[in-house]
Amino acid sequence: MDRTDRAAPGGRRARKKAATRQALADTALRLFMERGYDQVGVREIAEVADVSVSTLFNYFPDGKEALVFDEDAGNEAALVNAVTDRPPGQTIPEALRAHFTAFVTSPHTRDPRFAELQQLVQQTPALREYARTMALRHENALARALADQTGRPHDDLLCAAYARFTLETLAFAGSRPDPVAAIDQACLLLDQGWTTTVAPHGHDPA
Template sequence: MPSTRPDPAADPSSAPMGRRERKKAATRQAIADAALRLFLERGYEAVGIREIADAADVSTTTLFKHFPAKEALVFDEDAEQEARLLAAVRERSEGQSIPAALCEHALTTRLAATGGDARFAAFTELVTGTPALRDYGQKMWLRHASALAEAIAEESGLAADDPACTALAHFALEAPRVAAAHDDPREAVVRAFGLLEHGWSAIREEA
């Protein structure tokens, strides 16, 4: 997807990468950028793996070392996005509720990536208009929801299969997508998470 990776140089909390890691990261980004450019220009189905490898100036073997499937080329930041999502819950400020932490995450990452970005709009159209990418994206969404529900349960002292944790995870992931269609997406996100906050407070009182 259009890159939302933070710049390590601009983040004093991030550990500096070694030369080898920087080279691997640059190669991976070059492959993902080449793939997305070709997909947006010609359509996902019309572009082959060898064309992407040639455009990124790498071998197909190198490409598959970074991306196990063609669909993964479109969702290249999947693991990083999930890590940031879980960190929002596990590393939230003392006294901050889980819904509030997830709201902050939605406003500063997911919503910020979509607002007024023509490239992101084109990416979204590519995914929604390609069955293989829609299916892959849905599997990722479900995986993120499962991981988030588990983190919420751990942080709240609730059972791993507590339906309240599962529901909060699903709603929290869905809220930014729904809010993006509103005239004021930020306000829509805040209102949606306000509703989640009140419901979650009741759950915590019961626990």
């Protein structure tokens, strides 16, 4: 192999590893959707993807559940980066609103198969539990980033609460006909607070 190609971050080896990882995830999801999560084992996934079981676990050490959530690490990093790498002058609420809007309007999220995946997760106890643990990990990562950006301690309750309620906007938006409008309104409420958002419209803010 050419030394330059091997050393480059996007070189042939990196591309091959990424392709193998994607093939494993795609194969697993297809089999899960066809026959059900509990009816498919890691050995079968490896055989259909034409790799060894040990290779599968090298890419997905957490096993079957991780194959469904293969973008977990990238999603968490993107969430944190939305806060830590936001453009000068952009507030944290603005950065998170932009990040969530980009997510719900992405081709991946708008693909009908994404809804089928969400349904599979909700119907499978092991996947629901993995999703809950994953969401908590993302929440904690976001809370730490918020604390670092505002000079607060990592156990700050305000940052923890904001991280939790902000991430809930994605689930809220996913249940609405217009996800972008749902994110706008949820983020407006979180940014300005209940009293300042609702009271001007003549409703009791209590």
